[in-house]
Amino acid sequence: LPFALGAFVFGVGSVAAIGFIKQKTRLKEDTVIGLVFTGFFALGLILVSKVRSSIDLLHILFGNVLGISQADIHQTLGISLLVLLVLLVFRRDLILFCFDPSHARSIGINTGFLHYLLLAVLSLAAVAGLQTVGIILVVAMLVTPGASAYLLTDRFDRMTQIAVASGVLSSIMGIYLSYFIDASTAGCIVVVQTLLFLLAMVFAPKHGLLRRSLRP
Structure with a gap:
C-alpha cells in the first residue's frame, strides 16, 4: 500500500471518527480530536513496528525534504492540484459554510457534505506535507500561515493570498537556512x-500589539 494512500485513508478515517463521536456523545470537539488523533497515532506506531517497510519512522514524524524522490514530487504536486481544484469548485459554498453555517443550512446547502469535504481536503493537504515536514510539524504549516494572514487583513481573498505567500516564503527561507x-x-x-x-x-x-499599544 503506497504511503500517501495509506495516510489519506487513515486521515479520512480519523475525520469520520471525529464527526461520529462528536455527534453521538456530549464531548467537545477538541477533546474528541485529542482522543482520535492520539489513538490513530498509537496505531500507526504499532503498524510501523510490525510491518516491514522501506520508510523510516523518523521520516514520517519529522519529514525528509532533501531526500524525496521524483515520484514523491509528482505525488505532492498531484495532491496539491486536486486540493486546489476542490477549493475552486466549492469556494463560495465553503466560505459561507465556514462563516455562517446556519445561513448556509437555511438556503438549502448540504452543510454535512461540506463539513466532511473540508475535513477530507485538510487530510489531503496534510498528506501532501508529510514528505516535507513530517506528521508532527505539518500541523504548524497548516495553521501558522493562516494565523499570520488573519492578523494582517480582514479581507478573505487577501488573507488567502498572504497565507499562500507566507507558506512559500517560509519554505524557501527554511530550506536555505x-x-x-x-x-x-x-x-x-x-x-x-x-x-x-x-x-x-x-x-x-x-x-498588531504595537498598534494596539499606541491607541488612546
Missing part, C-alpha cells in the same frame, strides 16, 4: 514560519 546551519529542514521551515507570525503579531497595521 537548514543548508547553511546544517540543521533539520523541517524544523527550520517551521521556525521561519513562526518568526513571520511573531512579526505579524507585533507589527500588523490594524491588529
